[in-house]
Amino acid sequence: MNRPHATAVACAVLATLLLAGCATHEGGTPGFLGRALEGAASAAETGALAADLAGADRAPAALLDSALGDAIADARTAAGEVATRQVTDPDDAAAQQASLAAIEEALAALVDARAWASGAHDGAAAPVSERLRQAADRLTGLAEEVGGP
């Protein structure tokens, strides 16, 4: 390759690396926790929607099981991200603890919902989806608190 060509390629590579560096998410630990909490809230809301559909018999069992299974996987991912985050600040540590607790709660609710949907225990849909919606609200509220303005 001749000189101008090589220089152009080098510039492009440099620019790409710079951009990749900038891509680290804004907000540091609070922003990170906020995103994880929102992901878990999304999973909880999905579970609530699935539970409602199950109660109204509007979706086949296979779809509901897949939806709840995927939601559980999402909640676990969020929990894993929060748990493995390295914190150095006392405020961040407290936020991490609170986030983890809230996500685990949502996860438990989702697992129970999936068991209910598969017929593991009786009951109406309302308490199941209500529990999930409350978990989601808690998560969203915490996300706003933790994630900052």
Add this chain to the structure above:
Amino acid sequence: MTARRRPRRQPADAGYPPDESVGGRLVDARAHLLDRQVHDVDGVPVTAVDDLELVEGRAGAAPTVAALLSGSILNTRLLGGHQPEPRWGRIPWSSVAKVGVVIELSVRGEDLDVTWTERWLREHLIGRIPGGQHDPE
């Protein structure tokens, strides 16, 4: 003596004597031969022309096309380098019947060296899978 030269680097008229008027068509080797598809006498695609083998004319006459080349020779054309002669995939110029949008041969593709991968795969792999020899629906 066989010399394989790359048409691309040749200037338009490198001191060759003017063409004697012969019957036939004048074609530009780079535009009409290179990178063209080659079909056999039955219209079945054989390969694409990856390069040309030119033979030095005797005592100052213009070089002539000895063969169409295909196969791994393309690497040397794109990236440079040399390839030993036995590895060139040759289609002798005598097999060429017509030069048009595609280059048509007067022989069957089966009889050519360049299609050996196709024949090998047919015999050992594709032809062995059930249904491989069936006519399409």
Add this chain to the structure above:
Amino acid sequence: MTRLLGVALGILTAIGGFLDIGDIVTNAVVGARFGLSLAWVVVLGVIGICLFAQMSGRVAAVSGRATFEIIRERLGARVALANLVASFLVTLLTLTAEVGGIALALQLASAVEPRLWMPVAAFAVWLVIWRTGFKPMENVTGLLGLCLVVFAVALVQLGPDWSALIRDAVTPSVPAAEHPATYWFYAVALFGAAMTPYEVFFFSSGAVEERWTTKDIAQSRADVLVGFPLGGILSVAIAGCAAVVLLPAGIEVTSLSHVALPVATAGGLLAVAVLLVGLVAATFGAALETALSSGYMVAQYLGWSWGKFRRPAQAARFHLTVIVAIVVGLGVLMTGVDPIKVTEYSVVFSAVALPLTYLPILVVSNDPQYMGDKVNGPVVNALGQVFLVVVVAASLAAIPLLLLTGAGS
């Protein structure tokens, strides 16, 4: 009467065949985050694909040659090779996403893990390519894919606030909670999803498979100009369903089940059943097309005999390429990578590869040596050039946006 039926069949198949896993997932993701404020990208993408599919079909019908054969002749071995490498890699990525999509759709229907469905799906794709004729293959997957009309029906059944939706679509803006870079990233992704590079090669090779002549240009024009926009409407309907059901609840789309939930909300068990048929058909059809396209590209560049109209033994290298592509795709999927993630990357890289695949079509369809007097008219050329600018802009912006937004998170 038969002619009318033929025309109708062509159009219906075009609608049903328009959507693939990239369209389905990307539109749902976008709808759940941005509502309909990116609908204009779908419109832009549909116009683009109509333009270029029409051009490539006309090239094949008039010249009797498929695209890659002409690209190499016209633009030289080096440029064509760059084109081939980029297009092949992107098509391979898309194939991987489609096979993953088949497995995900089957999971929704059966609750059996996708990893178990993937080898089955890959084998089925190969088997259909091996044994089924071209036309029946296209017709069956296209007509069954029409089941995705259920998204439009579902949107109506959900009884949304139409004025709000229309306002969102017609006066697009970045939602307050989102960063502009994320908005534009998804715009590029949606554009790549709509203007899939492989479509152009598949369309022209298909024209040669079916032995189109100039008489078939009119039919293909109808298929494209009526079928594709209607398919585009379904894309927007997918985004609309997600916007109405998922967006208010703060649900992000991370799996195919999210795409199905709004349909269940709207239409219940019957709607879901229809949807599942449509999902499997659409992804299966797209898997067939991408697998064949990988074979077409390589075979046409290297001058091999190719095509489903030949006995497999007479196109051994072509079929081997198809098999290798499917096996590689399956291999990638079996490593446990999330098929949804693969889909998201495939649409972004589709956007990156667009200029390389579309510029040659524009050049060739203007070349009287191949087209005779059927070269592009001035309107088509003007539109084509405008689109080239758009396509290059999207391609250049894709990777920086991908890095800046961390793939949209």
